[in-house]
Amino acid sequence: MIRGTLLTLSLLLVATGCDRSNSAKPPRIETDPATSPAADKPPLALVDTAPKHADKPLLLKPARVFDGINTAPHEGWVVLVRGEKIEAAGPADQIKTPDDAQVINLPGMTLLPGLIEAHSHLFLHPYNETPWDDQVLRESPALRVARATNHARDSLLAGFTTLRDLGTEGAGDADVGMKQAIDQGIIIGPRLIVVTRAIVATGSYGPKGFAPHVRVPQGADEASGAEALRRVVREQIARGADWIKVYADYYWGPEREARPTFSLEELQVIVATARDAGRPVSAHATSHEGAKRATLAGVETVEHGDGGDAALFKLMAEKGVALCPTLAATEAIQQYRGWKKGADPEPPAVKSKRAAFKAALDSGVTIAAGSDVGVFSHGDEARELELMVDYGMKPADALRSATSVNAKVLHLNAKIGAVKPGLLADLIAVEGDPTREIAAVRRVKMVMKGGVVHRAPRP
Ligand SMILES: [Zn+2]
Secondary structure (H helix, E strand, C coil), X not given: CHHHHHHHHHHHXXXXXXXXXXXXXXXXXXXXXXXXXXXXXXXXXXXXXXXCCCCCCEEEEEEEECCCCCCCCEECEEEEEECCEEEEEEEHHHCXXXXXXEEEEEEEEEEEECXXXXXXXXXXXXXXXXXXXXXXXXXXXXHHHHHHHXXXXXXXXXXXXXXXXXXXXXXXXXXXHHHHHHHCCCCCCCEEEECCCCEEECCCCCCCCCCCCCCXXXXXXXXXXXXXXXXXXXXXXXXXXXXXXXXCEEECCCCCCEEECCCHHHHHHHHHHHHHCCCCEXXXXXXXXXXXXXXXXXXXXXXXXXXXXXXXXXXXXXXXXXXXXXXXXXXHHHHHCCCCCCCCCCCHHHHHHHHHHHHHHHHCCCXXXXXXXXXXXXXXCHHHHHHHHHCCCCHHHHHHHHHHHHHHHCCCCCCCCCCCXXXXXXXXXXXXXXXXXXXXXXXXXXXXXXXXXXXXXXX
16 A cells, blocks of 8 residues: 555656756646546645755755764754755754745654665566576566566665666666666666676576587676677676676586686786776675685675685775675575574574674775665665674664765765765655664655655655
């Protein structure tokens, strides 16, 4: 039922709220056929004053503000939004409210920067619904785009206003079009950073296990050797990649354990080619050696890091490489394999993930909140923040990771990631105080992206 209401609001905002044209006056709700008759619907106070973003300034009055940087929330702060940006933030008695400001009361709620997910796959859905191989080989591009459209909406309405999507896994370059559709207001979704296809070493990836003479399309872009890698990186950039994603290792050892795929020299070629074009590189690495090579080659983030120890994380910290732990994906996969969380003892993969995360925390390496969502349901990204706290991080630090830290890791800190004048108004309000109880991030009551309200509290 709530979903129905939200969907209606979302559609309204697409129809009337995200128009990129500079029409002087926005259409009123009543004139939109999608909303007539509107009499039996809950009041949508924000919508008819919100074209691309509200004409009038918006004054947000929560119980407190978590600014994304300081660990302690500011009680009694208000935030003034004008157009797509934050104009002012501070104690209520120090912020001058413009006469024409529209007030949004957020009683009992914490206002915080829109959450940033550093590792998602919009084109995947949970593996217990459809195994990864079947998603890559049996689902049409149109089916995958249709699902991804819903995934983008679900992530945004769950408070995640930015996603770095780390590979379409068989869906080609569809992430570039998805990003354009969101930016043009055709569909709703988070700001996207896209990589097109991940780059994998020839023969290392999947789907695999077929007869040697059968050539099976791969879930990523295969290449080997300096020249081929330069070409693949350049082609991806030409198609719209914001970052380059590479698999520094994969499960292709004799016992299907993770072994390095690319040589250090090959990884260096990838990083140098991407860097020339101003693109950072992210590396999948679950083995110690894979993560070490990626770090030495100059990637900016290591994904998963399961095989990491104190020495590796210290090296990463020294080189300014961030770790994206994807705790939620590890747990989800173990659960798909039969682990009953809470009832059964923790499987070795979860135990070692806990140990690696503790070593990472102790080492001082930058931890970028990223869940690998797609392995589990979109809209459930908060799972990673809960696990980061369960595995030993303070709630406020998990929130900083998903806001100001991720903004910096993704080179977006001049635009998003904090409640600060001049930044884009990517803001969410949640019931309760997530710095005390991290699960409060699931109780999202308001979502604003670039000053446009996509989810509003009931008046
Ligand atoms: Zn992933």
